[in-house]
Amino acid sequence: MTVKDDLDFDKRNNFRFEGGQKTPYGRLNYRVITKAGGAYGFYDNGESGEDIQVGITGKSVEVVGTKIKKSNTHTEDPLVPAKWVVAKNGDIVFDAKQGNIVLKGHNILIEANGIRKDGDGDVLIKANKGIRVTGPDIRIDGTNVRIMAQKEFTIVGKIYGEVLAGTLVLASGSDFGSSSLMNKITTLAKNFLLGQ
Numbered sequence: 001m002t003v004k005d006d007l008d009f010d011k012r013n014n015f016r017f018e019g020g021q022k023t024p025y026g027r028l029n030y031r032v033i034t035k036a037g038g039a040y041g042f043y044d045n046g047e048s049g050e051d052i053q054v055g056i057t058g059k060s061v062e063v064v065g066t067k068i069k070k071s072n073t074h075t076e077d078p079l080v081p082a083k084w085v086v087a088k089n090g091d092i093v094f095d096a097k098q099g100n101i102v103l104k105g106h107n108i109l110i111e112a113n114g115i116r117k118d119g120d121g122d123v124l125i126k127a128n129k130g131i132r133v134t135g136p137d138i139r140i141d142g143t144n145v146r147i148m149a150q151k152e153f154t155i156v157g158k159i160y161g162e163v164l165a166g167t168l169v170l171a172s173g174s175d176f177g178s179s180s181l182m183n184k185i186t187t188l189a190k191n192f193l194l195g196q
Helices: 180-195
Strands: 008-011 015-019 026-034 039-044 050-055
Touching: none
Parallel strands: none
Antiparallel strands: 008 015, 015 026, 026 039, 039 050
8 A cells, every 4th residue: 555545635615635745743643624614623743642722713602501500609619611621731721922812700729739749739829010809808828838029018908907927037137138037037036936
């Protein structure tokens, strides 16, 4: 059998089927292409298995779960997936080149469950302009919490404010570059040890 005999090609009025061709994505197993330029195909990439590539000139809309029964009483309610994407290996990337990425739901849960000893399990949020968190009740819980402002910061409690600490050190800008801040910390540490 020649290479030509291994090729599939079936042309219709509004679409065509292809298979067997070499492409930049790997050897083509199956692909359908519409006359408007949309394509849906499966590609053999050898050791990495079979890939799927979808290309469309307009928008892609998927509606699922129309008959699924799901209660929304608490965040602890069991998951009832209407859409489930599992990546057993590798990453998942959402990239909107000229648009926004919007997540909406009764609850939005983000969990990084990597193994700490391997240096994984982080949640990283970066913004070129600003990050704003709005809600009637906002809490940050952690073993170590650090807030660093390169320029300025403001903490305002319009009705009531409270700062509690086992040991509290406040230093003004005049303390930086001198030994007074270190003296304060050293004195507090000594007093704490003596109190043991």
